[in-house]
Amino acid sequence: MEKNPLSPAFNQGLRQIVYEKLREAIVNGAIRPGSKLSEIELAEQMAVSRTPVREAIRQLAQTGLVTLTPRRGAFVTLPSMKDAADLYELRTELEILAVENMCAQPPKDELQKYRKIFEDMTDATPAETYVSEDRAFHLMIYQACTNHFLALMLNNISDLINLCRPFSVERSPITQFTWGHLAIIDAVLSGDRLKAREETRAHITTSKDSLLEFLKNHRAELSREYHYGE
Structure with a gap:
């Protein structure tokens, strides 16, 4: 049986939903600048796997809302x-x-x-x-x-x-x-x-x-x- 061609769209949709929820939480101040982002905790809160959370964090880093620090993790950007x-x-x-x-x-x-x-x-x-x-x-x-x-x-x-x-x-x-x-x-x-x-x-x-x-x-x-x- 062929794979469901809609599966990738569903996965992409889930990634986008996680990204939007995390972005809104940061922009609205629910997650304050300087806060460390835990993939495990965020995945549990949103009832998803760590993969879409990890991808959302990377996407947010590209926008400047998140700062990735080597060996330390991801933090909500605290502007200089x-x-x-x-x-x-x-x-x-x-x-x-x-x-x-x-x-x-x-x-x-x-x-x-x-x-x-x-x-x-x-x-x-x-x-x-x-x-x-x-x-x-x-x-x-x-x-x-x-x-x-x-x-x-x-x-x-x-x-x-x-x-x-x-x-x-x-x-x-x-x-x-x-x-x-x-x-x-x-x-x-x-x-x-x-x-x-x-x-x-x-x-x-x-x-x-x-x-x-x-x-x-x-x-x-x-x-x-x-x-x-x-």
């Missing part, structure tokens, strides 16, 4: 100061272009929705709530971009940005970030491209500075906590 600065420098320039692009045909209903969301937030708003809405807001900008290649580049670095997001709000009041969103939204809705550029740069610079301050003060602590790269 330079890597974080370089990433946010690139993010700034790409998102400025995306926001400018969005000014031509702004998704008004979406922008008004997020304006209400961020306007209602206070410094008492849980950081997790802000981070979730911040992630969704910037994803909306990427999706509204009509420049296919620009959107592709932003999506390629979005996971690394999301990895850093929780740390970028650790040192500053929530309203410092929500004001930035409101300023971007108002500029786009008014069609003021120059203002939209300025507010986007200012907003991401605030996030970058907060992230670098956190890493400066806590990276060594996180490395010790998770034995990162040891």
Whole structure:
């Protein structure tokens, strides 16, 4: 009897499912940067064999979300100061272009929705709530971009940005970030491209500075906590 021709597709599907679950856990912060990834534990948690877990970890290493350390294992990437600065420098320039692009045909209903969301937030708003809405807001900008290649580049670095997001709000009041969103939204809705550029740069610079301050003060602590790269 011939082998079932759908078997490879099933196996590939399982590998993709494991990859997506592990990726989402990392991006959402369920598995924090610096954490060591155990194939055995992850396989048990997801009720699969170690093979798709191993392949998923290798795939995540190619995206930069996971760092493979010889003789030590796999760790969720804990960005260095330079890597974080370089990433946010690139993010700034790409998102400025995306926001400018969005000014031509702004998704008004979406922008008004997020304006209400961020306007209602206070410094008492849980950081997790802000981070979730911040992630969704910037994803909306990427999706509204009509420049296919620009959107592709932003999506390629979005996971690394999301990895850093929780740390970028650790040192500053929530309203410092929500004001930035409101300023971007108002500029786009008014069609003021120059203002939209300025507010986007200012907003991401605030996030970058907060992230670098956190890493400066806590990276060594996180490395010790998770034995990162040891």
